[in-house]
Every structure is written in C-alpha cells, then in structure tokens.
Amino acid sequence: MRRCLPFIAVLSLMPANAAAQASRDDGIRAMVRGDYATAARILNALADNTAQPDPAAQFLLAILYDTGHGVTRNPPRACGLFLDAVKPDNPFMQQASQLSNLAREQLGPVAPQLCVAGATWAPDNPPVTLTLAPNHAVAITDTSMTVSYQGAEGRIGFGWLPGTVLLPVRHTALDVSNPVAVRRQFLERFMWVPDAPRQATAWTLGWGLYEIVGKEIRSITGERSLTVVSGSRPPESFDLASLARVRMTADSAAEWVITGSTNPRSGVVPWKDPR
Amino acid sequence: MRWPPLVVAASVLMSMAQAPAAPGTADGVAALARGDVQSAVDILKPIAEGLRQSDPVAQFFMGTLYEAGNGVPRDLLRACALYERAGYGASGSGDNPFAMEAMALHLVLRQSQDREWLQDCQLLARVGFDHRFEPVTLNLAPGQSIAWELKGATVIYQGKSHFVELHLAERGSVFFPVRQTDLPPAGQGTATRHFNELFVWQPDVNNRWNLHWHLFEVAGDELVRIDTGFEPVFTLQAAEPPDWRFFDVRAHVEVRRTADGAVEWARLTGPRAGAGIIAPRSK
Numbered sequence: 001m002r003r004c005l006p007f008i009a010v011l012s013l014m015p016a017n018a019a020a021q022a023s024r025d026d027g028i029r030a031m032v033r034g035d036y037a038t039a040a041r042i043l044n045a046l047a048d049n050t051a052q053p054d055p056a057a058q059f060l061l062a063i064l065y066d067t068g069h070g071v072t073r074n075p076p077r078a079c080g081l082f083l084d085a086v087k088p089d090n091p092f093m094q095q096a097s098q099l100s101n102l103a104r105e106q107l108g109p110v111a112p113q114l115c116v117a118g119a120t121w122a123p124d125n126p127p128v129t130l131t132l133a134p135n136h137a138v139a140i141t142d143t144s145m146t147v148s149y150q151g152a153e154g155r156i157g158f159g160w161l162p163g164t165v166l167l168p169v170r171h172t173a174l175d176v177s178n179p180v181a182v183r184r185q186f187l188e189r190f191m192w193v194p195d196a197p198r199q200a201t202a203w204t205l206g207w208g209l210y211e212i213v214g215k216e217i218r219s220i221t222g223e224r225s226l227t228v229v230s231g232s233r234p235p236e237s238f239d240l241a242s243l244a245r246v247r248m249t250a251d252s253a254a255e256w257v258i259t260g261s262t263n264p265r266s267g268v269v270p271w272k273d274p275r
Numbered sequence: 276m277r278w279p280p281l282v283v284a285a286s287v288l289m290s291m292a293q294a295p296a297a298p299g300t301a302d303g304v305a306a307l308a309r310g311d312v313q314s315a316v317d318i319l320k321p322i323a324e325g326l327r328q329s330d331p332v333a334q335f336f337m338g339t340l341y342e343a344g345n346g347v348p349r350d351l352l353r354a355c356a357l358y359e360r361a362g363y364g365a366s367g368s369g370d371n372p373f374a375m376e377a378m379a380l381h382l383v384l385r386q387s388q389d390r391e392w393l394q395d396c397q398l399l400a401r402v403g404f405d406h407r408f409e410p411v412t413l414n415l416a417p418g419q420s421i422a423w424e425l426k427g428a429t430v431i432y433q434g435k436s437h438f439v440e441l442h443l444a445e446r447g448s449v450f451f452p453v454r455q456t457d458l459p460p461a462g463q464g465t466a467t468r469h470f471n472e473l474f475v476w477q478p479d480v481n482n483r484w485n486l487h488w489h490l491f492e493v494a495g496d497e498l499v500r501i502d503t504g505f506e507p508v509f510t511l512q513a514a515e516p517p518d519w520r521f522f523d524v525r526a527h528v529e530v531r532r533t534a535d536g537a538v539e540w541a542r543l544t545g546p547r548a549g550a551g552i553i554a555p556r557s558k
Contacts, residue, residue: 024305024308028305067376
C-alpha cells in the first residue's frame with residue numbers, strides 16, 4: 001500500500017497539468033477565431049488561479065479587457081493584468097511590458113492608484129438594458145452607462161479602484177407633479193471599495209445617484225463612505241435603502257436622502273428640462 | 276450507380292475534415308505562449324507578411340517580435356509596417372482586439388520617429404516585404420550621380436542634390452535591380468546619354484505577373500521620365516516572379532542609338548511592340 005502512494009500522486013497530477021495546458025490553447029484558439037466570450041471565460045479561470053496564475057493567459061485576458069471584447073471594457077483591470085504578465089517566465093513578457101506602459105500612460109495621473117498588479121477583481125456584473133419608455137433605454141455595464149433616446153446617445157464611463165465590488169444598479173422611476181408633472185428616472189450605483197487591492201481587511205460602501213433626462217445622464221450627488229465594514233470580503237447582502245435612496249417628498253417632488261455616513265443629509269433634485 | 280447528393284456532400288465534408296490542416300495563426304500564438312519562439316516565427320511570419328490575406332493577430336505578434344528583436348532581427352520599420360497593416364489595413368479589423376492594440380503600439384512607435392520614417396513605414400505596409408528593391412547609388416559622370424530608393428531618387432549634380440518622389444511601387448511589387456544604361460556619343464555634336472531602367476513585376480488577380488518598364492534619363496540635374504506606354508512589356512504565369520539573373524529584359528525592351536545617331540526606346544515583343552525617339556534635353 002505504501003509503495004503505491006507516489007504513483008497515485010503522480011497520476012492525479014498529470015491529468016490536471018494536461019488539462020491546464022489544453023485549455024490555454026483552447027483559450028487562444030477561441031480568441032483567434034473571434035469567440036471572445038469563450039476566450040474570456042477560459043482565460044479568466046487560468047489568470048485568476050491564485051495558486052498558480054498563468055501569465056500568458058493574463059496577457060491575453062488583458063487585451064480583452066483593454067479593448068472590450070467578450071468582457072466589459074475595463075482599462076484599470078487591463079492595465080493591472082498587463083503588469084501581472086510582466087514576468088520573466090512569460091513568453092509574452094515583452095509584449096505585456098510594451099502594452100502596460102501604454103495602458104498606464106492612458107490612465108493618466110491616477111494610474112498609480114488604478115493600475116495595480118496582483119489585484120483581485122470580483123466577477124463582472126452581466127450587462128443590463130433597462131427600457132424606460134418606448135425609444136428610451138439605458139444599457140448598463142460595470143464601467144459605463146449608455147442612454148439611447150430617439151436615435152441619439154449619451155454615455156458616461158467609470159474607472160474603479162482595483163478590487164472594487166459593484167452591486168447591481170438600482171432603478172427608480174418617480175411620477176412627480178412638482179415642479180412639473182413628469183416621470184423622472186433615477187439610477188443608483190453602489191460599490192464596495194476595498195482598503196487594499198489584495199487581501200483587503202475593510203470595505204467602504206460608496207453611492208452615486210444619476211438621473212436620465214432624454215439622452216442626458218446627469219450626475220446628481222454621491223457619497224464616498226455610507227458605511228465601513230471589516231472582513232476579507234464585502235457582506236453578501238446589505239440593506240442599502242437604509243443608507244441612501246431617492247424618493248418622493250410629501251409635496252410630490254424628487255428628493256435624495258443619505259441616512260448613513262457621518263454626515264446624514266438630504267436634498268431636492270431640481271428639475272431641468274432636457275437640452 | 277449514382278450517389279445521392281447528400282452522401283456525396285457528406286463524403287466531401289469528411290475528406291475535408293480528415294485533411295491535415297496547415298498550422299494557422301492560433302498554432303503560432305500557442306507556440307509563442309509555450310515559449311517556442313522559433314516555431315511561432317515559422318508559422319506566423321508568412322501569415323503576417325503575405326499580401327494575399329491580412330491577419331491582424333499574426334501581424335500584431337510578428338510586429339512585437341520585430342520591435343523587440345525576439346526570434347527575428349530587431350527591425351522597427353517592419354514592426355511599424357505590420358502594426359499599420361493590422362490596425363489600418365483590412366476592412367473590419369477595427370473590431371479585432373489585436374488590431375486595436377496594434378494601432379496603439381503603432382502610435383507609440385511613431386512618436387519617437389520623424390515624418391519621413393513614418394512614410395517609409397506606410398510605403399512598406401502598402402507594398403509588402405517581398406519587393407526585392409535594393410537601394411543603389413549610380414555614378415554617371417564626374418560630379419553626377421543618382422541615389423535610388425523605393426520612394427524615389429536623389430539626383431546629385433555639381434555639388435547640389437534634389438529628391439524626386441516616384442510612385443513606382445504598388446501592393447505586391449517585385450523589383451529587379453536598377454539598371455544603368457549609358458549610350459556613348461555617336462559623332463559630332465552628341466554627348467553621352469545616361470538612362471536608368473526600372474523593371475517591376477506586378478501581380479494581378481489571376482495569379483499572373485506583369486512586367487512593367489520605367490525608363491528615365493538623367494540630364495544634368497534633371498530626372499526625366501520617358502513615356503514608353505503604360506502596358507506591361509511581358510506577362511508571366513507563375514507563383515513567383517523570376518530571379519533577375521535568369522530573365523533577359525533585353526529580349527523585350529531596349530534603349531539604343533539608331534543608325535543616324537538618335538536615341539530611341541523600343542518594345543520588341545507583345546501587342547504594343549514599337550519604338551519612339553527620345554530627343555536630347557535642350558539646355
């Protein structure tokens with residue numbers, strides 16, 4: 001029995017290795033033939049393997065995040081992955097180095113904060129499209145909101161600190177009558193921001209409020225720190241509405257309320273006609 | 276007995292599936308990912324540099340290898356030309372992630388170079404790497420010479436020089452070495468006439484190579500283009516144009532003295548056979 005043990009150990013290692021090898025090639029094949037979603041899925045598993053991340057997979061995945069193919073475009077994440085891939089044992093090291101320099105340059109002065117090697121990113125939220133009215137919709141990804149309104153388009157982009165966990169966007173429609181009778185469309189974005197890009201110990205809940213008017217996306221207000229919780233991961237569920245929300249006042253206007261944070265406050269959202 | 280069409284179709288499909296596929300771009304990238312640079316170059320170089328197809332993935336990776344001198348000699352101009360073709364070449368390549376990264380690297384590369392270098396890069400991207408053009412300086416007379424490049428020629432005369440831009444190279448052009456033809460004086464009142472001939476093979480859609488003849492006279496500081504007709508002087512059905520050492524251009528065209536001492540060009544073969552006098556430049 002004792003003599004069998006090393007042999008079994010070798011056997012159980014071999015298929016795992018072969019599988020890893022095959023799936024990187026599968027990822028490359030998918031990427032070259034233009035099946036970027038499949039490529040991203042395969043490469044993500046290899047790149048995120050915390051025990052033994054595959055730097056070649058990190059490099060290819062970085063290209064997908066950098067250009068927004070098969071995943072939501074995410075320049076900080078791409079930049080961090082390019083940095084991860086600058087390893088002497090990576091055959092793509094030189095390409096990764098070229099592109100990481102470029103990515104940092106494009107991120108500008110905030111690059112040192114946004115572009116971090118070894119960051120742990122949460123899985124992307126799937127893109128969502130909300131229909132607000134006929135001919136009026138908003139497409140939401142982790143890094144952008146795009147409104148289409150009667151053939152015109154408005155867009156804003158977001159760059160997050162590495163490791164930020166984004167919660168699904170909350171949509172609230174309010175049929176106000178003050179100062180005018182109109183249906184107002186609000187989007188709220190909540191995010192848990194870690195105290196460090198890896199091995200986080202505390203998480204700060206941030207909040208941003210946006211209103212969609214025609215093709216415009218108006219940034220109304222926000223709060224960096226609704227609350228702070230400790231832990232290696234953010235809480236699974238949380239009563240967000242108890243900390244910040246948008247609602248109708250007694251006289252039928254739109255108002256935001258921050259109950260969390262060290263500075264509770266509220267304010268009416270003024271109405272401005274679309275430009 | 277006749278096979279039903281479906282069976283025939285199925286057997287054709289099966290034989291296609293069984294045929295061993297030539298290594299493609301994905302195999303080259305996979306080789307590179309394993310660290311096997313030599314295999315990667317063997318597979319990717321012909322795909323990236325061939326003009327028959329435009330493959331932004333192969334072009335991107337070969338570009339980075341040339342830029343770093345990894346597996347191939349370092350060559351920034353080739354790197355630039357490959358990024359250019361990947362990023363701006365094929366229609367729809369803007370939708371390819373490697374094409375987008377190639378455009379970004381192209382931008383970085385050109386920032387450190389001047390305008391003339393960028394033009395060389397663009398010319399190389401358009402013409403391709405197999406043009407076989409060899410830059411050469413020809414001495415014509417004391418104080419008179421001409422330097423040929425792919426993009427044009429510089430005439431040097433009595434200490435002064437000027438550049439003439441020429442658009443001789445097109446997509447897929449293959450050149451013979453520039454040929455210097457000096458016609459010595461023929462009697463009273465004539466002088467040596469200096470001609471340069473460029474022979475360019477141009478591929479057409481039917482896999483044929485058309486040989487074009489460009490005749491120039493260098494007179495003083497002037498480079499004069501002689502009109503000999505734009506039609507090809509010869510057409511060849513072949514995968515590759517011939518080696519210049521084994522092809523006798525003089526069987527097809529000539530610039531020569533006539534019996535009375537004038538100079539003429541002549542097409543000796545083909546439907547456009549004919550000749551024309553080249554009058555001396557009056558100074």
